[in-house]
Amino acid sequence: MGRWEPDARGRMIKAALDLFAERGFEQTTAGDIAESAGVTERTFFRHFADKREVLFDGSATLERTACEAIRSAPAGLPPLDAALAGMAAGGDLLQERREHAVRRSLIVAATPALKERELLKLASMTEATTEALRERGAPQRDAALAAHSAVTVFSVAFVHWVSTPDAPGFAACVAETAAALRALM
Amino acid sequence: MGRWEPDARGRMIKAALDLFAERGFEQTTAGDIAESAGVTERTFFRHFADKREVLFDGSATLERTACEAIRSAPAGLPPLDAALAGMAAGGDLLQERREHAVRRSLIVAATPALKERELLKLASMTEATTEALRERGAPQRDAALAAHSAVTVFSVAFVHWVSTPDAPGFAACVAETAAALRALM
DNA sequence: CCTGACGATGACAGTGACTGACATCAACAA
DNA sequence: TTGTTGATGTCAGTCACTGTCATCGTCAGG
Numbered sequence: 001m002g003r004w005e006p007d008a009r010g011r012m013i014k015a016a017l018d019l020f021a022e023r024g025f026e027q028t029t030a031g032d033i034a035e036s037a038g039v040t041e042r043t044f045f046r047h048f049a050d051k052r053e054v055l056f057d058g059s060a061t062l063e064r065t066a067c068e069a070i071r072s073a074p075a076g077l078p079p080l081d082a083a084l085a086g087m088a089a090g091g092d093l094l095q096e097r098r099e100h101a102v103r104r105s106l107i108v109a110a111t112p113a114l115k116e117r118e119l120l121k122l123a124s125m126t127e128a129t130t131e132a133l134r135e136r137g138a139p140q141r142d143a144a145l146a147a148h149s150a151v152t153v154f155s156v157a158f159v160h161w162v163s164t165p166d167a168p169g170f171a172a173c174v175a176e177t178a179a180a181l182r183a184l185m
Numbered sequence: 186m187g188r189w190e191p192d193a194r195g196r197m198i199k200a201a202l203d204l205f206a207e208r209g210f211e212q213t214t215a216g217d218i219a220e221s222a223g224v225t226e227r228t229f230f231r232h233f234a235d236k237r238e239v240l241f242d243g244s245a246t247l248e249r250t251a252c253e254a255i256r257s258a259p260a261g262l263p264p265l266d267a268a269l270a271g272m273a274a275g276g277d278l279l280q281e282r283r284e285h286a287v288r289r290s291l292i293v294a295a296t297p298a299l300k301e302r303e304l305l306k307l308a309s310m311t312e313a314t315t316e317a318l319r320e321r322g323a324p325q326r327d328a329a330l331a332a333h334s335a336v337t338v339f340s341v342a343f344v345h346w347v348s349t350p351d352a353p354g355f356a357a358c359v360a361e362t363a364a365a366l367r368a369l370m
Numbered sequence: 371c372c373t374g375a376c377g378a379t380g381a382c383a384g385t386g387a388c389t390g391a392c393a394t395c396a397a398c399a400a
Numbered sequence: 401t402t403g404t405t406g407a408t409g410t411c412a413g414t415c416a417c418t419g420t421c422a423t424c425g426t427c428a429g430g
Contacts, residue, residue, distance in 0.1 A: 003424060029414090031415085041416095045416085045418080050416075
């Protein structure tokens with residue numbers, strides 16, 4: 001055990017979520033979050049590259065989970081289907097902490113600066129997905145298009161999943177949304 | 186005529202592009218840009234909401250152009266095709282200033298903070314496109330999916346158009362990319 | 371038990387992005 | 401002639417973020 005209370009990182013994440021929900025993102029300083037978590041502002045910036053990142057701690061895990069699912073999908077599966085399997089796997093992760101995901105999404109939706117960061121994370125997921133599809137043999141452009149489409153489905157499905165109180169599983173939302181997309185083409 | 190040299194805004198945009206290309210975005214302060222354009226830093230922030238915005242002056246026009254094209258598309262055209270027509274119209278705008286578009290895209294691609302802002306602009310274009318498609322009678326989810334798909338095509342086509350020296354027209358890139366997307370489904 | 375490397379944190383000064391408030395001054399209208 | 405307007409300058413202030421050095425439990429080696 002260290003000299004200080006353990007899990008400073010977790011405390012900062014929780015404090016940030018609470019404060020952002022109460023006063024809003026802009027009205028909360030990094031110092032406020034740090035103080036509320038019992039650390040200094042400097043420590044906050046040692047854990048998070050910037051003030052926004054404190055709300056995106058799980059995004060790397062989400063991306064990794066999705067990519068692993070894609071890599072372990074049957075070799076014969078077409079790129080888009082493989083990518084969608086990845087999105088469904090990522091969705092399972094959110095499903096395990098639905099309440100947190102919903103609360104967080106409300107804050108993000110209310111703050112342009114956070115929306116912007118979320119888009120960057122989605123773009124990162126798109127790039128990672130593209131790479132995973134390339135490893136399966138898809139040509140660059142097909143991989144990019146399938147990845148973009150899958151992430152689109154993920155986003156649209158997420159909005160539906162969040163706004164539906166008694167939601168079916170996230171995977172079901174993905175399947176439904178994917179079907180609608182195919183119908184449009 | 187005012188008390189000062191005219192077109193302060195245009196001078197700042199040009200100065201920013203030059204300085205970002207020379208030293209990079211982070212190594213250039215807002216004060217540097219202002220000084221180089223012969224104004225004060227305060228004036229810079231009166232014209233641009235933040236340092237990034239100076240590189241996104243044309244995005245509102247691009248969005249408006251695309252939406253107008255969608256609204257004036259034949260009523261019977263399916264949502265995706267109408268949206269793609271909008272993207273092609275937007276592409277024509279870039280085509281008129283290809284050199285500027287390419288130079289700018291290099292800077293944006295090299296700077297995560299600018300990439301992030303670009304994603305926000307694309308998201309805005311997606312939302313506007315969704316709304317335009319809804320006005321044509323498309324249900325919400327179909328409109329959102331078609332808009333996302335069209336903007337995806339726009340992005341992928343743009344990368345190809347930029348990286349191809351003797352490019353065919355932007356509209357041709359859009360058509361080609363759209364065909365590839367349809368083939369994936 | 372002593373000791374030195376290690377790792378997480380605190381303390382503090384500094385830069386730069388951005389904002390609010392007020393002053394200035396050419397152009398233009400009454 | 402005078403009052404208004406609009407774009408700008410000036411200046412002080414907050415806050416995001418960084419570099420640097422000091423601190424002090426922990427743990428391995430002696």
